[in-house]
Amino acid sequence: MLLLTLLAVLLAQALSSVIWVAQLRATQLEGLVTSARSLAHSMVASVSYIRSLPVAYRPMVLEQLRSMGGTRFVVTLNDKPLDMNVLPRTPRKDAVIDSVGEILRAKLGDQVDVSVQFVAPDDLRIFNSGLKLEELPRSWAHYALTLEPVNPPILVTQIELGEGEWLYIASLLPEPYTSLEEQGLPAQQVAFIVMTSAFLLLFIGLLVHWQSRPLKRLARAARELSLGAEVDGPAVDGPVTEGGGSEVVEVARAFNAMRERISRYLTERSQLFSAISHDLRTPITRLRLRVELLEDPDLEARFSRDLDELELLVKGALQCVKDTDIHENIEPVDLNHVLDCLVEPFLSPLGNGTVTLDGRARRPYSGKPLALKRCIGNLIDNARKYGKRAHVRIEDGGKVFTLHVDDEGPGVPEQRLEQVFEPHFRLAGGQQGYGLGLGIARNIAHSHGGEVTLQNLREGGLRVTLVLPRG
Template sequence: MPQSLFGRLTLILVIGMLAAQFASLWLHMDERQMLMQHGATHIAGLPSRFWLHLSLTLTTVLFVSVVAVRLVTRPIQRLAEAADAFGKDIDAPSLEESGPAEIRRAAEAFNRMQDRLRRLIAERSRALAAVSHDLRTPLTRLRLRAELVDDESLRQQINADIDDMQAMVEATLAYLRGLNESEPVQSIDIAALVSSIVADEQALGRPVTLIDTPAAHYPGRLSILKRAIANLVDNAVKYGHAAYLGISDTSDALRIVVEDDGPGIPEPDLGRVVEPYVRLETSRSRETGGVGLGLAVARDAARLHGGELRLENRAGGGLRATLILPR
């Protein structure tokens, strides 16, 4: 059975035509037997014009079926392409509202949904800007008031709590801004990007190693991909003691692999650890466990480019995080 709607509709039409032709053949055979029973001995078989008629009918029906089914399925294909483009770019152009009545109604509904989502994201961006300002102001006041506390130990504890709150606020705002970022797509030298990240990490004295693998340029959003790769490297160093970066470039996808030497992640947690604010480290310390947004940012960056983030435990120990970006 064909997988596409085009193939299935064409198959149905062809089967229907063949069924009609074989019914016609059966009628010709029945007529031939009746004539022979009445003494018409000159009928030796089916007339050649029947086979000519069958061939012409088959050719005509196939041609008409292909054209008709193509006209029916083309608007559906355009709708699927528009939905896929909208999933990657919130500012993708609206779908053309043309074609049969049903297709026009579907296109109108899709465009209304697209407009509502754009307004929702715009409103969230405005709320985000307001929250960013409103949260920083009381934190600053708290820090100033903490300086009035005479107890040195208590003052340090208060400042530490304020630092944790500010770090969480900054991380959350950065995460939300990253989801809405409308950075234009550009051709990225992936090998140079990964090399620069490794060089920055090594300059800080962190155990990060690059497995030098050439890769062709990739059309993507530079800052988002850089942030995603940096988060994967940071997680590998923090929890796996070292990070090893490699690039696998094929005709179907670009894969950026980050491996570590840590204990890995329990299999039941591999799926949920990429969700925002999920932390497997239970100390709740910001220094050891972070906020829980690093893998969520990397996953969203992959999805923004139509790809995925895949996590798996290595056979010899450690975790392998693969950022898969389709070509």
């Protein structure tokens, strides 16, 4: 969110800066053209004044002007146009040259030969002899044509007054158009963009942090709820704190209501099956006593068989509820100790036991001790019961604890890999059991945020993988 916001801020600032610079340059160009036209009118006035003087007096008047300190222009009379190295053309230079040339031709006549150029101060030539600016007395031209340390380009206009007589006018453009360079973003504007972007990102970062804190609390509460732990709120064992935006508050409120309903449902379920266990065992026992009083052995056998099936169903249902019950405190579980207790009865000093164990858990796992023992025990028992041998292998990474249980049985058909997790489903009909082991193991894994999966091995047998995330 911060990266997208930063991108949006940069794009918005870039767009606004481009628009602002374009408008600034358009305004500056308009002001530059206006100044150039004003400068051209002043040139026209100077040309008209020089023209009004007798030819013999013109050099004398210009000499007196130079001796007095000159004017805003450096004006000389030459017998031919001076050849100088002109500066490369740019849009601003072209605008000035076109505007000055247009005014001069409009006021002096189209038949007048006019040359307008921009020349660098080092390449400037003033008199017929080609003197440089630095070779002249400072009072003659330096004050009018230099602006240290900028050294701006000089506008040189040469106008033919008559045959062998060219009026030379050199001048600088007025401020702020002296340099004629297109300026980018001013330093103040760049600083303003950086400051506004930094403040905007700071406030958005605080907003994201403020909104993400209740979401993190909600995620932790949901994770701990899956393990059956009480969620810490503002008070011990309290509900999730409702905070953040209105949508986050609604989610937290709905989560608290959902947790309350789940807790009430689990309590009622536990009470229900406790009542069922108590209420059904007594009549079944009475029925067995009455069956024993029957005189017909065949009828007694049929009644006994029906009562056995009924008791098997009751015990299976109660075992399913008991083994998947989540009413157990979360605490660090030493998985190595759990596995040692489960595997030890089946190990043989000669190495030909029905269970082998490879690998060790790096550190304790936060979970429900009895539930985890039932889960792993069911996986090992299934491997021994249906695959003759169980080969247990541990892969404990930094974030996930993985347990592989391989057997040497016939495996499970691919189309039945998910069906075997259903309650009371058994592939081997002749085996004893309720068909609940794998389903109970998967339910316990789910309550810890993990998973149990099945995979047929190429060399034969079935691999059951238990994955438990740490966190």
